[in-house]
Amino acid sequence: MHPWRRLGRVIAAHEEGALYVLAALVYVPSGVLLRSIALNWIVGILFPLFVVSVVPSLVRRARGAKEAGA
């Protein structure tokens, strides 16, 4: 199996964990560059909520609407 496809399967099997890792990979560089804007307790504590829960549910809803439209 192609390595990228294998990686995709691993990520799909551990979606929630992968999203936390993704959140950290986005948040840490943003914190280094933006500092106070990103590295404060409101953004910092709520960031995983958006990446792990809000964004996936919006994506699922958009996909559902698209499939219903088709």
Next chain:
Amino acid sequence: MSWAAHEFENYVLQRHAKTSASFLAIAVGAFGPDLFTKGLVYGFQLGPFGFHADDPMRFHRAAAGVGFTHSLLFGVVFAAAVLRLTRSRPWALGLLLGCWAHALTDMNDTAGSMLFFPLSTVPVSTGMWHHTASLGRYGDAASYYSSLGGVWDAAWMVAVLVFARRTLTERYFRDVVRPTDARTWDWIARRFHIDERGLLAIYRGWFFYGACRLVAWSAYTRLRTDQPIDLSWAGAYPIGGGALYDGTWSQWAVRAAAGAAATAVVLAGSWRLILARWWREAGEPDAQPRSDLAIAGQSVTTP
């Protein structure tokens, strides 16, 4: 002052408190001493107006400023007021633990915490790293993460991962954290339409924020400042740093011992005269079965 340690210690406290304290209350309590004062300590700009304390360290920790927020009695008064108003034992105990953890952690810088205020204004300090708030937020971060402060944060993160990693699991959140403070978590779920996965993300958010800001501020310090690493006790950063107490050791010991004894007497007296009655009147926390915790649009399975 401490940085990410304030987020990590919440999980270690939760691990020991289990169902007797609300995690959210511990987290609010851990923010409590700095919640309304940190802005002035570092200073901030509002349009053309700048707001800042003339002497950030004294404002933050001394009796002339808001140093009372870092005392043991502040935590007791805060928790007692919440106990009386809400009659919630988990919230009162959580706030107390959070406030005390914050004050005890912050005593590791050179300014120290007035733990026994108002019975003694002598600061208690281990002097492990410098209080450098006068350098501003970025300067303080660079100083902190180049000294033993950064090691202190990392040690707390390791402590969570080694001794309290179970508190980060979905099962622990579902079986312990949420039932202990079911009303608040359910209110958050209903009010903001957040599902179980989202609530878990909020709960883990404190660890996420602590770990990420530990890495991000360390990276910022190494990549964007020329602050050298100095892991000696207190570090070699006298610029902007300093201590609040300049008396002799023996004077300090006498005043601290008197303050500790007087605080213990006041705490014991308050408990016997008022707090024990308020605690009894608050009653046992609601033992809400898991099956009742289902919220709009989702079901919760009993393990």
